[in-house]
Amino acid sequence: MQSIILGAVQGLTEFLPVSSSGHLALFQHFFSFSTPPIFFDTIAHLGTLLAVVFYLKKEIIHIFKTLKEKQTIKLVLLIIIASLPAVIAGLLLKDKMEGIFSSLYLVGVSFIITSVILFCTKFFKSDKKDISRLNWFDALFIGVFQAFAILPGISRSGSTISASIFRSLKREDAFKFSFLMSIPVIFGAFLLQFTEQNFNLFNGGMLTNLTGFLFSAVFGFLSLKIIERVLIKGKLHYFAAYCFVLGVLILIFM
Template sequence: MEELILGIVQGLTEFLPISSSGHLAIFTALFNSTPDVGYFAFLHLATFLAVLIFVKAEVFEIITGITKKETEYINLASKLVLSTIPAVIVGLCFGDFIESVFSSTLLIGVFLSITGILMLLSDNLNKNLKTIKSIPYLDALIIGVFQAFSVLPGISRSGTTLFAALFLGMNKEDAVKYSFLMSLPVTFGAGILELQKITFSSEQLFGFVISFLTGLLGLYLVKKMVIGGKLKIFGYYCFLASFFVLMFL
């Protein structure tokens, strides 16, 4: 039952800007069990598949453009790789520290508040100056640095990348697309690195399937909420979650 619940939590919260890792740590604390970072990473593979399906048209377009040696798609792919590098460096260099944070409800509560602040600010960022293809390499790197902070439970990956993209002037629809696309290598890498730690029980595999299905729902919801200018709702939720964690866990 625990694996099922964690699968639902991972799927729904991976793309909603409320921190999936923070919620996995919270529910683990509620279950009074030890955080299984390996299983958490395994669930990332489920949400990787969900986002791959959700942005399959964009992925196919990029791959086709690269094979045809079209400069704009080669540049876009290069920017996505650049956006991934900071999170990879942080994950490899500070893996043990990150794992220890999963046991600190105090830090998780603080980080959830930070995510809440970013979400309240994001709704007011609507410059619509740049598209997914026109952002400069420096912007791609900055968005990647924001994503790197999301390795900490309580800091939302989608929340930080959406905030950074909107702050830098990207239009809302392209900010969502870029956030989803740059999540692919990060979520895939996180899952593969921890795969050897998984026992592959029937409960864990069921949790994987549930995480995939709820991930698709989460993708639809976040796209609708971002374009509709309703990110503040997630901000208020993060504050409530932070209060609960700090007061009761």
């Protein structure tokens, strides 16, 4: 039952701008989830990876079909640039992640930071650039925001979409670029954890991990539909209140 709940939570919160890792850390703390939290988080992220690949299948197929075209090559390079800060942060902090996940104080503060980032999008117009006009500085700027999302409580989607809006990217293109750049990072995180000596598919039970994977994939697809509609309507800042209240409650009652 816990794997079902956590898989659903992972799927819903991975793409909604409310931090999946922060919610998983909270569930781990309050429900004493028996599976190692970092590995389950990685397996659940693999489920959401499947969801985003399926959701953006047209864009991904187009990239492969036009891989020799200049504009596509530029997009791929920008995705790589945007992914580098998160890769570096992940490698530097990989030995400290268990401790980071167990710090409710950090989770609470991170949720409040996410709320501030989301609220700031209310004051930016994002109708100047389409994805073809992104440059290397835009990609690096967005990538740095993604790197901070390695901390539980900092929303990856909220941070990267907000950063895209801060760089004047159109909202529909902010959605596409944010989730396209999530693919190599999520896949890389999975490979890194999967190759660790102490982790394998049977850690915590194969059925538990498979259930979490499936539920995170299904609910991840649903949350993508929700966040796309919210973003297009310019209501991303609505999630700021939820993150702020949750962060304050964590700090009060931890």
